[in-house]
Amino acid sequence: MANNIDNVVTQVKYTAKDFASDVDVKWCPGCGDYSILAQAQRSSPEFGELKENIVWVSGIGCSSRFPYYMNTYGFHTIHGRAAAIATGVKLANPKLQVWVATGDGDMLSIGGNHFIHACRKNVNLKIVLFNNKIYGLTKGQYSPTSEKGKVTKSSPYGTVDWPFNPIKIAAGAGATFVARTMDRDPKHLQEMLTRASKHTGLAFIEVLQNCVIFNDGAFSHLTEKDTRPENVIYLEHGKPMIFGANKDKGIMLDGLNPVIININDGVHSINDVWVHDENDTNPTREFILSRFTEVEGLPTPVGVFRKFNKPTYDGDYHHQIEDVIAKKGKGTYEKLMFNANTWEVK
Amino acid sequence: MAKSIQVIDDVTIRFAGDSGDGMQLTGSQFTDTVAAMGNDLSTLPDFPAEIRAPAGSLAGVSGFQLHFSSSDIQTPGDAPDVLVAMNPAALKVNLKDLRPGATIIVNTGAFDTKNLRLANYNTNPLEDNSLSNYNVIQLDLSKLTLTTLEDLPLSIKEKEKCKNFFALGLLYWMYNRPLDLTMKWLETKFAKKPDIMEANKRVLQAGYNYGDTTEIFTTRFDVKPAQLPKGTYRNVSGNEAIALGFVSASLKSGLNLFLGSYPITPASEILQELSKYKNYGVITFQAEDEIAGIASAIGASFAGNLAITTTSGPGLSLKLEAMGLAVMTELPLVVVDVQRGGPSTGLPTKTEQADLLQAMFGRHGEAPVVILAAQSPADCFYCAYEASKIALEHMVPVVLLSDGYLAFGSEPLNIPKFDELKEINVKFETNPEGFYPYKRDENFVRPWAIPGTPGLEHRIGGLEKKDVYGNISYEPDNHEIMVHNRLNKVLKVADFIPEVEVDGEAEGELVVVTWGSTFGAVKEAIRNVRENGKKVSHVHLRYLNPFPKNFGNVISKFKNILVPELNLGQLSLLMRNQFNCDVIQFNKVKGQPFKVAEIENKINEVLGGTNGK
Incomplete structure (x- = not known):
């Protein structure tokens, strides 16, 4: 048992079908969750893990029905606690690859505490947050990611609270792999899941997901073919941050301020464009990137914001156990009970 | 001058001083010796919630009581025979508990105007005849x-800190106990601070001399x-014994022990104790909150560990x-509640x-669990072991109730092989x-199929499950079946636990029914009233559900059933409900255990001057 789980190089060749359970899927027709499920099933064969070693843990909410539909081990738990329960699973058996399926309410509202502490500890979990910016299962109240002023069933005059930025929280709390993707971009979603599966440490993926009933179209400017190029920037390691229908817009860093430039305007060139470095040792640029969604006019970044390696909680914990065993010898009942100040009564 | 040695059966000593005076340490050293x-013994510390209340104040008094005997004893003693009072506040707080004629050893050095004022003494009790x-x-x-x-190169403050060992040395002399265990302890404890070690050893010896x-x-x-x-x-101590019981259950079952916990008084020592046992493969996850404590344990249980969580009422x-x-998921889990005064x-x-x-009814829905309660510090060992066994063999959550009195109290454990x-x-x-994940055996127990097992991939969760198959089910009849399945599984545990034993006659005027830590005081009280010719029986419950x-x-064989409890009648309520019996409640909620004398008086009152036939 080590930081890097002994990835069994399996001879078993899985297909997406092997990861589909026999349970009828019961999300609303058109729900973005269907795509996330399909991409998870398609990418699972690439995770390099035996099926029986994969565990999906979830909390409560539409997204949290996810484990029932995956033919792996699964645990549909209680509201907000998925990260804590998954931590227990991982710590008890570090050989398992443990995934968390959760939503914006489940993980950022009631489960916020568990989320930040799992990130802080760098528990080797893969957290997939389905962000639809609404409470779906309870039928349409605002969530902690709903934009300010949003009119919902519980905010008929608009919300007065500011939303959370999931990427910023994950990065700030210490997640070692932070990414964003979209339900409507299957290839990219698959790539993000597969890359998360290979990361050792807490991997966090925010999936922008459409709730067709209570928040339909929340991300359509990002997901629709005609508007996507102008509004989404794909982060690719080592590549300049270019976007736009004509691939002529770039992000330039003016000090710490990101600005949009036209690389063909004769003043600027491709050389002025910020080159994405997902392995940046300094988190400053990760935070600048995370703020794009809070700044009017900037495109929404998708892809891996940043990843880095540091010892995992479960890895270090089991190392410590091994170290103490090496030092003190494996514990026995005799040592446990008879080592203190004992006395005999004859 | 030759001094005579008088042999006595038992003695109760209380050490009391400021929280910072080292009274707990003094008491535990005396206890070890x-x-x-080879004495039987029972101890009880009594300390304030504040770690260091202002020196000399009444709020800052910390005490440690030790009862030791040449016969079998069950309690730390009602009324101390000896009080060591390190300052006026310690005297004031503890005086009312002493038996008449008790010995009081006072540190006159601390009886100055300031300390007397802090203890609300208008006149010096050492001079006004109030202690006659x-x-x-x-x-x-x-x-x-x-x-x-005098000749040691330590500061006055460092030297003064040794004064509790002067008192300890003196008491060792008074009760004819050797110094060597404490000397040895000092040598290990202060191996890296030879001056401090030397100072304490010298003071201990000086007290004795x-x-x-x-x-x-x-x-x-x-x-x-x-x-x-x-x-x-x-x-x-009770908390230590609980930790040992769990590690023993882990060794016996061959499963790794997983504790998910958040520190809370008076349960934190179980977490601290278990965190030492890494070389036994014990995982102690100090969680971000109480909920994460139990949640992580449930995850570990799903993954195949012996999973526990420890806490107190809140x-x-x-x-x-x-x-x-x-x-709902029918996973093995032990929840330890070291009860304290609430709400x-x-x-x-x-x-x-x-x-x-x-513990019995706190959850929403019909959610039965098995409940055990420990009766003494040493019994905490067996209860933790037993709770683990039941949880694992019956795939059921088990609540183990201890309390602050057991947690910090101590007594000898006859270590089982x-x-x-x-x-x-x-x-x-x-x-x-x-x-099938919810296919049951004859005891209503479902299989435990842990992640990592090929071919058994399945999903569990909090939604109602289809009987046998385990898929989500909202069918009305199925829900009723499952509610009964979960109840029957808990009830079936009764086939695997010992029946209650009656201490005394199997029928008569009066039976006293106890649970948890009231066992000791009641046992001693009954022994005492029997010496006066009364007939009283005693039934103690270790299993409450x-x-x-x-x-x-x-209990139906007795005319009167007396139930002493440190609450307003919780077991009484359960008994009335289940057996439709009359129960005489005897309740105390002062944050203190029953005194033996209180129980004796109550028994005499119930018997109304008769001898109970």
Whole structure:
């Protein structure tokens, strides 16, 4: 048992079908969750893990029905606690690859505490947050990611609270792999899941997901073919941050301020464009990137914001156990009970 | 001058001083020495919730009581025979508890105007004759200590800190106990601080010599070893014993132990103790909150560990929803509740038995769990072991109730041999043939199929499950079947636990029914009233849900059933409900255990001057 789980190089060749359970899927027709499920099933064969070693843990909410539909081990738990329960699973058996399926309410509202502490500890979990910016299962109240002023069933005059930025929280709390993707971009979603599966440490993926009933179209400017190029920037390691229908817009860093430039305007060139470095040792640029969604006019970044390696909680914990065993010898009942100040009564 | 040695049966000593005076340490050193001499013993610390209340104040008084004897004893003693009072506040707080004629050793060095004022004394009690009913021994411990250490290169403050060892040395002399265990302890403890070690050793010896040479003391006392059952003993506190019980269950079952916990008084010592046992493969996850504590344990249980969580009342309240998940998913889990005075923050360092109904009924829906309660510090070992065995063998959450009195109290544990511990039979399902996650055996127990097992991939969760198959089911009939399945599984545990034993006649005028830590005081009280010719029987419950099978029948043979509890009648409520019986309640909610005398008086009152036939 080590930081890097002994990835069994399996001879078993899985297909997406092997990861589909026999349970009828019961999300609303058109729900973005269907795509996330399909991409998870398609990418699972690439995770390099035996099926029986994969565990999906979830909390409560539409997204949290996810484990029932995956033919792996699964645990549909209680509201907000998925990260804590998954931590227990991982710590008890570090050989398992443990995934968390959760939503914006489940993980950022009631489960916020568990989320930040799992990130802080760098528990080797893969957290997939389905962000639809609404409470779906309870039928349409605002969530902690709903934009300010949003009119919902519980905010008929608009919300007065500011939303959370999931990427910023994950990065700030210490997640070692932070990414964003979209339900409507299957290839990219698959790539993000597969890359998360290979990361050792807490991997966090925010999936922008459409709730067709209570928040339909929340991300359509990002997901629709005609508007996507102008509004989404794909982060690719080592590549300049270019976007736009004509691939002529770039992000330039003016000090710490990101600005949009036209690389063909004769003043600027491709050389002025910020080159994405997902392995940046300094988190400053990760935070600048995370703020794009809070700044009017900037495109929404998708892809891996940043990843880095540091010892995992479960890895270090089991190392410590091994170290103490090496030092003190494996514990026995005799040592446990008879080592203190004992006395005999004859 | 020759001093006589008088042999006595038992003695109760209380050490009291400022929180910073080292009273707990002094008491535990005396305890270890007494234990090694073969006495039976029982201890109880009493300390404030504040770590260091202002020096000299009434709020800052910390006490440690030790009862040791040449016979079998069950309590730390009602009324101390000896009080060591390090300052006026310690005297003021503890005086009312002493037996008439008790010996009081006071540190006169601390009886200055400031300390007297802090203790709300208008006149100095050492001078105003108010202590004339006691045998008061006045010593300036501070000065005696400083004089002893005159030539050592330590600060006055460092030297003064040794004064508790002067008192300890003196008491060792008074009760004819050797110094060597404490000397040895000092050598290990201060191996890297030779000056401090030397100072404490010198002061300890000086205290001893002081008794020997001065004329203040004419008599020493001796308490002969007790006739305890033969075996190897160690002294354990309740919290320590719980930790040992779980590690033993882990060794016996072959499963790794996982504790998910959040520190809380008075349960934190279980977490601290278990965190030492890494080389036993024990995982202690100090979680971000109480809920994460139990949640992580449930995850570990799903993954195949012996999973436990430890807490006190406020924490149990937070864990209740997750306990419901463990009930629903039928995973083994032990929840330890070291009860304290409630509600809310209540009396964190004081004892109470008021969480029984929370353990029994606290969850939403029909969510039965197995409940055990420990009766003494040493019994905590067996209860933790037993709770693990039941949880694992019946795939059920088990609540183990302890309390602050047991947690910090201590007594000797006759250490069982490993093969004397009951077997724990754990079977992980591995065969995909005919596997269904909610298919039950004859005891209503479902299979435990852990992640990592090929071919048994399945999903569990908090939604109602289809009987046998385990898929989500909202069918009305199925829900009713499953509610009964979960209840029947808990009730079936009654087939596997011992029946209650009656201490005394099997029928008569009066039976006293106890649960948890009231066992000791009641046992001693009954022994005392029997010596006066009264007939009283005693039934103690270690299992509160389900009740032992014969319990209802046993109590039906008595005209009166007396139930003393440190709450307002929680077991009484359960008994009335289940057996439709009349119960005489005897309740106390002062954050303190019952005194033996209180129980004796109540028994006499119920018997109304008769001898109980």
